[in-house]
Amino acid sequence: MRESFLPFSRPSIGEEEVSAVREVLLSGWITTGPVTQRFEEEFARLVGAAHGxxxxxATAGLQIALMALGVGPGDQVITTPMTFAATVNAIIYTGATPVLVDVEGDTLNMDPSKIEGAITDRTRAIMPVHFAGLPVDLDPIREIASRHRLHLVEDCAHAIGSAYKGRPIGSSPSPLGVFSFHPAKNMTTAEGGIIVTDREDLADACRVMRQHGMSKGAWKRFAQSGRPDYEIVSPGIKANLTDLQSAIGLEQLKKLSHFQERRSQIAQIYDSELRGLKGLITPGTPRYPHVHGHHLYWVMLKTEELGMSREEVMARLKEMNIGTGVHYKAVHHHVRYREFGWSDQDLPNASYASSRVMSIPLFPEMTREDAMDVVRALWEVCR
Ligand SMILES: Cc1ncc(COP(=O)(O)O)c(C=O)c1O
Known part of the structure; x- marks a missing residue:
């Protein structure tokens, strides 16, 4: 058994991030300003979007994205049950109602063939999640959105480094995509996110809405070249990213291709070493061309065959110093959302996964030996 605990995720922070934060701390400007502007430009360039x-x-970003599109009370937004609460909460915060459609059993991504049946005259948007870093099949979803004149807001929280048919996730979103920089994500700003779009009008609206609906942010008011007057011109919330966080983000961007390479190598070890294990289902691979961002590596436990619940398996792994995560208990299984009346019969694949899916350790600083410890522990527990 391994001697030290292996968490399921750990951010990679080095002296570079520490120095960058120190520099901003001592610069006299620590909230949203020039460093954030640079970070937004560099991230947008990386994913091929015109604006960041x-x-x-990302929770605030998803809410703002919907608000900028005019989604609000009385509207419906179609999304997936295999996601973090943030996705549905962002819809609820706008006053709109989330509508769930089931996922594909092998990828846990939103099933495009289920979307049209959920469209009503109140539907305004579709919000898919690129689950675990595997891009959803965007072409059929874009086609449905365009035919029904719906907005597509991509929840790209897991999709840093992912690509669909040769283009990075985040390029040409239709019209908006939102990434997360939470510490468990592929790169981090401690907390944070970014909305990307090719449309200048939407970028401007999001910029205003992230700061109370103010006509200009603090940097434009208080810097030497700015003017302190402002007007509240639209609804908004307070959700700006600080220069302290953006300084971390700029350093993380320099390391991102290395992070992605390591994630992919660890995932390949799991792919080849876990495939023969009978009590497990490993993630399926769609036929369309894509790059998996490997944010998470999930497995599905055949709990009936194993004679153990997921929680029992997780406890056994913990005793062996292997950390795990649950992504996710399906949205409709949480008490808070009972009022929406979603049922297991309508969402069979998500309902099956909800009590069986488990994420195993995946982060850039893991070694091959760490990954093999996970493999050996799983073989021992699930044999
Ligand atoms: C699919 C998904 N969407 C949105 C979010 C929200 O991200 P954030 O923590 O940056 O608000 C998360 C966070 O885990 C997520 O997994």
Missing amino acids: VSVSS
Whole structure:
């Protein structure tokens, strides 16, 4: 058994991030300003989007994205049950109602063939999640969105480094995509997120809405070249990213291709070493061309065959010093969302996965030996 505990995720922070934060701390400007502007430009360039509007979290970013599109009370937004609460909460915060459609059993991504049946005259947007870093099949979803005149807001929280048919996730979103920089994500700003779009009008609206609906942010008001007057011109929330966080983000961007390479190598070890294990289902691979961002590596436990619940397996692994995560208990299984009346019969694949899916350790600083410890522990527990 391994001697030290292996967490399921750990951010990679080095002296570079520490120095960058120190520099900003001592610069006299620590909230949203020039460093954030640079970070937004560099991130947007990386994913091939014309504009990036940073925010304090992807949750806030998803809410702002919907608000900028005019989604609000009385509207419905179609999304997936295999996601973090943030996705549905962002919809609820706008006053709109989330509508769930089931996922594909092998990828846990939103099933495009289920979307049209959920469209009503109140539907305004579709919000898919690129689950675990595997891009959803965007072409059929874009086609449905365009035929029904719906907005597509991509929840790209897991999709840093992912690509669909040769283009990075985040390039040409239709019209908005939102990434997360939470510490468990592929790169981090401690907390934070970014909205990306090719449309200047939407980028401007998001920028105003992330700061109370103010006509200009603090940097434009208080810097030497700025003017302190402002007007509240639209609804908004307070969700700006600080220069302290953006300084971390700029350093993380320099390391991102290395992070992605390591994640991919660890995932390949799991792919080849876990495939023969009978009590497990490993993630399926779609036929369309894509790059998996490997944010998470999930497995599905055949709990009936194993004679153990997921929680029992997780406890056994913990005793062996292997950390795990649950991504996710399906949205409709949480008490808070009972009022929406979603049922297991309508969402069979998500309902099956909800009590069986488990994420195993995946982060750039893991060694091959760490990954093999996970493999050996799983073989021992699941044999
Ligand atoms: C699919 C998904 N969407 C949105 C979010 C929200 O991200 P944040 O923590 O940056 O608000 C998360 C966070 O885990 C997520 O997994």
